[in-house]
Amino acid sequence: MAALQLREAIRxxxxxxxxxxxxxxxxxxxxxxxNGAYKVSEGMLDRFGADRVLDTPISExxxxxxxxxxxxxxxxxxxEFMTFNFSFxxxxxxxxxxxxxxxxxxxxxxMPIVFRGPNGAAGQLAATHNTAVESLYSYFPGLKVVAPSNxxxxxxxxxxxIRDDDPVIFLESESMYGLKGDVSDAEDYLIPLGKARIARxxxxxxxxxxQKSYWRAMEAADGLAEAGxxxxxxxxxxxxxxxIETIAASVKKTNRLVVVDESNPFASFSSEVxxxxxxxxxxxxxxxxxxxxxxxxxxxxxxxxxxxxxxxTEEIVAAAKKVLYAN
Amino acid sequence: MAGETxxxxxxxxxxxxxxxxxxxxxxxxxxxxxxxxxxxxxxxSGADESFIYYAPxxxxxxxxxxxxxxxxxxxxxxxxxxxxxxxAAQMYGKQKIGGFLHLxxxxxxxxxxxxxxxxxxxxxxxxxxxxxxLGLALGMTPNExxxxxxxxxxxxxxxxxxxxxxxxxxxNFYGGHGIVGGHIAVGAGIAFAHKYKGDGGVCLTYFGxxxxxxxxxxxxxxxxxxxETPCVFVIENNEYAMGTATDRAFAQTDFxxxxxxxxxxxxxxxxxxxxxxxxxxxxxIALARNNRPSILEVRTYRYRGHSMSDPANYRTKEELDAxxxxxxxxxxxxxxxxxxxxxxxxxxxxxxEVKQEVMDSVTFSEESDAPPIREIYEHVYSQTxxxxxxx
Numbered sequence: 001m002a003a004l005q006l007r008e009a010i011r012x013x014x015x016x017x018x019x020x021x022x023x024x025x026x027x028x029x030x031x032x033x034x035n036g037a038y039k040v041s042e043g044m045l046d047r048f049g050a051d052r053v054l055d056t057p058i059s060e061x062x063x064x065x066x067x068x069x070x071x072x073x074x075x076x077x078x079x080e081f082m083t084f085n086f087s088f089x090x091x092x093x094x095x096x097x098x099x100x101x102x103x104x105x106x107x108x109x110x111m112p113i114v115f116r117g118p119n120g121a122a123g124q125l126a127a128t129h130n131t132a133v134e135s136l137y138s139y140f141p142g143l144k145v146v147a148p149s150n151x152x153x154x155x156x157x158x159x160x161x162i163r164d165d166d167p168v169i170f171l172e173s174e175s176m177y178g179l180k181g182d183v184s185d186a187e188d189y190l191i192p193l194g195k196a197r198i199a200r201x202x203x204x205x206x207x208x209x210x211q212k213s214y215w216r217a218m219e220a221a222d223g224l225a226e227a228g229x230x231x232x233x234x235x236x237x238x239x240x241x242x243x244i245e246t247i248a249a250s251v252k253k254t255n256r257l258v259v260v261d262e263s264n265p266f267a268s269f270s271s272e273v274x275x276x277x278x279x280x281x282x283x284x285x286x287x288x289x290x291x292x293x294x295x296x297x298x299x300x301x302x303x304x305x306x307x308x309x310x311x312x313t314e315e316i317v318a319a320a321k322k323v324l325y326a327n
Numbered sequence: 328m329a330g331e332t333x334x335x336x337x338x339x340x341x342x343x344x345x346x347x348x349x350x351x352x353x354x355x356x357x358x359x360x361x362x363x364x365x366x367x368x369x370x371x372s373g374a375d376e377s378f379i380y381y382a383p384x385x386x387x388x389x390x391x392x393x394x395x396x397x398x399x400x401x402x403x404x405x406x407x408x409x410x411x412x413x414x415a416a417q418m419y420g421k422q423k424i425g426g427f428l429h430l431x432x433x434x435x436x437x438x439x440x441x442x443x444x445x446x447x448x449x450x451x452x453x454x455x456x457x458x459x460x461l462g463l464a465l466g467m468t469p470n471e472x473x474x475x476x477x478x479x480x481x482x483x484x485x486x487x488x489x490x491x492x493x494x495x496x497x498x499n500f501y502g503g504h505g506i507v508g509g510h511i512a513v514g515a516g517i518a519f520a521h522k523y524k525g526d527g528g529v530c531l532t533y534f535g536x537x538x539x540x541x542x543x544x545x546x547x548x549x550x551x552x553x554x555e556t557p558c559v560f561v562i563e564n565n566e567y568a569m570g571t572a573t574d575r576a577f578a579q580t581d582f583x584x585x586x587x588x589x590x591x592x593x594x595x596x597x598x599x600x601x602x603x604x605x606x607x608x609x610x611x612i613a614l615a616r617n618n619r620p621s622i623l624e625v626r627t628y629r630y631r632g633h634s635m636s637d638p639a640n641y642r643t644k645e646e647l648d649a650x651x652x653x654x655x656x657x658x659x660x661x662x663x664x665x666x667x668x669x670x671x672x673x674x675x676x677x678x679x680e681v682k683q684e685v686m687d688s689v690t691f692s693e694e695s696d697a698p699p700i701r702e703i704y705e706h707v708y709s710q711t712x713x714x715x716x717x718x
Contacts, residue, residue, distance in 0.1 A: 106483065194714070
């Protein structure tokens, strides 16, 4: 095991896949000569050359569409968005083309493309730069959505995403790029998409949380342990397809569920999990499913407001205590 | 340092005046007006904008190296599209076809002229939603095309794409796209892949005049020129974006001129003469083979409304009648008769044959099964065990 930053783990996955398959290339704003806006692609231009690591103009619709065409023609593009907030400019390419062309062509054309970049809030950036997109993109059949919480998962999942013949939205985080963690040094480290990870076993309440929210959930589990409650924390890792079986099995054991998600709450990932759980294991639930999410407003700028906007550890503890009927 | 090497390797900034007309390898053809405005422009700006006008009647089949057999095959290819569309309109009226139906009638010289200029199977094609003509011109069968309109499993997309979404992978036909302008960037990506793989192919990307207003068009022109992708962008200017005439939607209605902003070559061709289209397309493909993207504006005309629900009241009967006199199929027929490449009887026989082929496609489509319900979950993902939320 080697300790890598999240950015290094993502880079390692891209480098390995580019070494393995000449059809894989990286394209995006500042990915080449600038070495990546967040240094994720540092050194890749020197390693692979300008034919395979391409800087783009600020032209998300254009280069996302170019990636779609290249994928249809048999290449495996990795398209980097400087942040997924900018992917909205390319929405048509992701939604109408990447997600649907396989279906509309009756399966004739595959879409082996990865769109990756930071997702969600990154501090005082206000409303246009703080959107969590997993709920949005996972709405669309045809797309897969991955949102890892640590370097090890990021590496194994990104390698799988690059090899996947379907379009994958791979979500990272500005505020987590420096996060260090042990990463498997297995020769060809692949984690299958669609498999959740039970990060902490517990008997009293299940907490589902991914990406940044995962770390808040782990803090909350510590707090709950101090109060005498044993929380099970599940990191879904992949949002679509969702490993609802693992979550349902946990709820059958704990009979209580809290979902944490930094998306806005309306029609979101947390509502989806809550709905599916009541459909599947209603009889095992001893309390309503609770959600801890971003507030139902655009992200604010002021420090105190953005801190209040995001899911906080104390909110998760409070939600867990509520479903535990504890005071 | 690697950084310096990269900077040196960049292409030099192209001056605005670099004598593109000669570089094209295109002789200065007649610039007499299909459109008055265009003709004036051609004369004024030809030297510094690589502009050339491929006028109707400017070329003979001998000059272009075609045999009589080839000309007859071209005629058949165009006529097949015409008869297919006429029959599709009738089937739409009989409610055998649902959704939207956009007919290509009047624009057949563009598709067929292109099909003869490219290397089918090596080169790629992508177009917008008015896609039946190009599909048939490239070699899609009337059976799979008509069955797709009928929503049957015998259709090219097994009934999942419909009129606007024809695809045929074996022919490198990349669709068939329903969102105006959305596929232009995809075309540049297909061209990018040709260059990346070094397979010598080019991508022909077709779209209508209306798409020029989309950001995707301008972003793609910039990217294609920047990356020097082997792409020909073909603007099929039929003078109306749905019901809006080009001069009501665009400050600049000479669309070939946009190429200048992106340092690309461009030209204008009559879309009513297959030989003009063929010659223009051949020249543009030659540029693309050398990784020079370009814009070819083809002035054409659709006889029918935008779709089946459009009576086309925004144009006069006189305008329509005038354009019908320039009909690309009637023009080629006249050319063949005049040059004794075929007799009236022979051409009538071709028509009968094509009509029968289209009627057979209707029969095929009637008899083809509707897609089985279980297929609704197929082809969403390549993953075969995807856990859909099912009822």
